[in-house]
Amino acid sequence: MTRIDRRTALKAGGVLALAALASCVDNESATAVPPSPVAAGPSPAAARPTLSAAAAPDWNGLRSGLDGTLFLRGESGYPAAHQLFNPKFDSIQPAAVVRAASTDDVRESILFARQNGLVCVPKGGGHSYVGASTVAGGLVVDVGPMSSVGYSDDVVTVGAGAKLYDVHAQLDKDGRSLPTGTCPTVGVAGLALGGGMGVHTRTYGLTSDRILSMQVVTADGVAHTADPTQDADLYWALRGGGGGNLGIVTSFRLATIPASRLGFFTLTWPEEAATAALRGWQRFAHEAPATAWANFHIDAQSSGTLSIHAVGVSTTGSAAAAAEQLESFVGAKATSRSITVKTHMQAVTYLGGGTTSARTGFLAGSDVLRGPMDAATVTRLLAVVKAAARAKVPASAILDPLGGQAAKQPQGGAAWPWRSALGVIQWYSGLPAHPSAAALRAAQNFLTSGHRAVAGASAGGYVNYIEAGRSVSSYYGSSLARLRAVKTQYDPTDFFKASHAAFG
Ligand SMILES: Cc1cc2nc3c(=O)[nH]c(=O)nc-3n(C[C@H](O)[C@H](O)[C@H](O)COP(=O)(O)OP(=O)(O)OC[C@H]3O[C@@H](n4cnc5c(N)ncnc54)[C@H](O)[C@@H]3O)c2cc1C
Structure with a gap:
């Protein structure tokens, strides 16, 4: 199909176009992707592409129809x-990557993948812990070029390819912000679809809690506006169900928050105070006001010791009271203490390094804490990081609090399942770009322990801290059954095969 033919067909109706393409898939016995049920029944012979069963994908045809760019394996x-x-995932080689510049590019890529039996995965910022935004031999649809950020009347419209730093820098010009994670290059898409935790979580909720609507292209090539009144099940599922499962989101509308000054504190305790400090942090996560947030770091040192510190933020602009509250819960003054105030963009840059x-x-991997850990669990947790330190394995346990506004959202109002949880432990082991099998094994042992x-x-x-080999149900809690129903509704042939977190 020429570019104009293809666009005309798509605009005339995605279902019709898909019917034509999927009927062609039907003819290809070797296809890896089953045809959509919407294509069942006779399709107009005139619209049927003339591909033979052995035909190679018409990459040039795809390329000529794109606003963006196609990169085939072997091309510069x-x-x-x-x-x-x-870099651990560099060895995974997709057949091609589409750098999609428009919703039409996304639709054409999906339909092309269906037609040619290619596994298709979306890519945003590319930070997936398990390399879920690439696939060997398949088609990656990178929404990176769709990165515009437009603000009006407290609402930001963000292209799904935008990265967190760019969103903040753009919003700051209007004195606005969003609750997000901290890494500047994380994609808004992957972050928001899986939840999105950061220093504003307790005051304003998760990134996904701010989503007003999304544009999403489903497996049949149809573009939907998902919001509380249209495709409401899809809207529900995409707020916490994780990326890659239900469609390719092309843009988000989110309710912004003020770009206010933030108070920061850092408190450090000696290793001997680790138990008291961790138990104090748990109390803080449970009882501190929603304007106060602090995460807790237990880092294995190459000397075999543990480094213990908390980084706190107050959205009131002054962190002194929050720091004092944490120290009082710990029952011991920190051995080192710093308190600062930062503007919105200073805070964004500081947190993102x-x-x-x-x-x-x-x-890396994670555990969601149901509530405060008892004394024996705290002891075991510290012992795991200590054992890593002794074995010279680079290892950290980083505990992020939930609660506050994140807990006030109605349970079941979105797919994010952890409204009543105390916080999330991230088990993180830094590795070289191309780690040895022994280094990988040691890191995996740390996570498992x-x-x-x-x-x-x-x-x-x-x-969003997904790991290989873990049961899928563990990520979705009480939302799993409804997520499966939404998957059946919107992707009945399991076209989007999210490799590690598929709930279909
Ligand atoms: C250095 C670092 C720091 C991080 N910090 C935080 C943090 O502070 N808070 C936090 O909550 N999380 C954090 N994360 C985790 C992060 O939120 C997840 O890894 C997230 O999935 C990354 O999104 P991405 O778009 O960058 O990644 P990608 O790898 O591009 O995508 C992740 C998943 O979403 C899918 N996806 C991507 N784009 C789309 C789309 N447009 N439509 C549908 N599906 C899509 C992909 O197929 C994949 O399954 C961090 C991760 C890293 C590596």
């Missing part, structure tokens, strides 16, 4: 286009 530009944030972030190797140590207190995992 492909090495950069297929990379993710974590700059305006961009270099590609980094790591292995961490899960085991807190098993009694864990409700499951955070889908």
